[in-house]
Amino acid sequence: MSGESLSETYLQISPNILESFPKFRPPVDLYVFDMDTAQTKKYHKAEERLSKDRQAEVAGFAAESLLFLLREDYRIYASHLSKKLGLILTEDDFTPQEVAQIFFIAFRDRVEDFFGNPTEGPFKAMAKDVSILAEYVWADPGRVEYLTATIHKEYSLTTHSVNTMFVGLALFTLVTAGKFRQADLVDVALGLLLHDVGMIQVPRFVLDRAGYLVQRDRTSIENHVEAGESMMMRLRIQSQIILDCMRQHHERLDGSGYPNRRFKKDISLIGKVCAVADSFCAMVCERPFREPKDIPKAVVTLAKDTAKYEPVLTKLLAVLMIQGGKLRTEMTVVE
Ligand SMILES: [Fe+2]
Ligand SMILES: [Fe+2]
Structure with missing residues (x-):
């Protein structure tokens, strides 16, 4: 052979x-x-x-x-490796697509553990794996292209969280042109992964009918931002990056967002990144109350909405999701 x-x-x-x-x-x-x-x-x-x-x-x-x-x-192999993620950093036999899938499985499991038991133990296990992802991306930021190619369409809070982390991480590495600290990348990834953690306190039936919300449901959903923040407080998480992801991912440039109706100048870069990644990932997923948008349509919808979403970021999203392959040559790789 x-x-x-x-x-x-x-x-x-x-x-x-x-x-x-x-x-x-x-x-x-x-x-x-x-x-x-x-x-x-x-x-x-x-x-x-x-x-x-x-x-x-x-x-x-x-x-x-x-x-x-x-x-x-x-598949069996990937789920075995997802429990020993560190091996990814020492192996060069995997294709970047395979690595991205192993990361996806690993994070879906870690986040599920943490959402089921949001205490320090599962948080630490998740943070450890996030630092492996950060190291992997830091070594070659062009690898984010493969992460964004593995987002999953079937909706659950866990897949949405991992999808948002992959897309947001890619936007962040692009918008900063690869100039970031490895430690910041860990917080960026964790913040994106946990942006909706407060949702675990919103009843399932409210989430499933979110297309036809009555005011009471709306308040219940909007409270996920504060609920997430209090959970971070209980875990004594003080990273500004993580807290901004949670607090600001529903704020919009024109002040129409929630919970604080912040305007563009009062929303941090990571808050804007998380808003674009979150909205994009929500649009391309199937939900009981609506069809998913295909990727180009979702990108165009966000890019047109310049009043709400940072145009620099929605342009990068288009580069990432539509012209994917070109990314590698356009990236600035940190030496
Ligand atoms: Fe949210
Ligand atoms: Fe979200």
């Missing part, structure tokens, strides 16, 4: 990745490339017990770059 068709069917398992597998029961079928016959053969079945001797043998195969899994088992 030629190298090319080998990598079409199989993904290599490096020693690092192998070490992250449960020792006795690998989560995926293992395949070994046999040099003599130039064929790949199944060596071990997923979830079945590996004897000590076979473990040593498998480690040897991995060290010699002869150990593989089927690409079609990628």
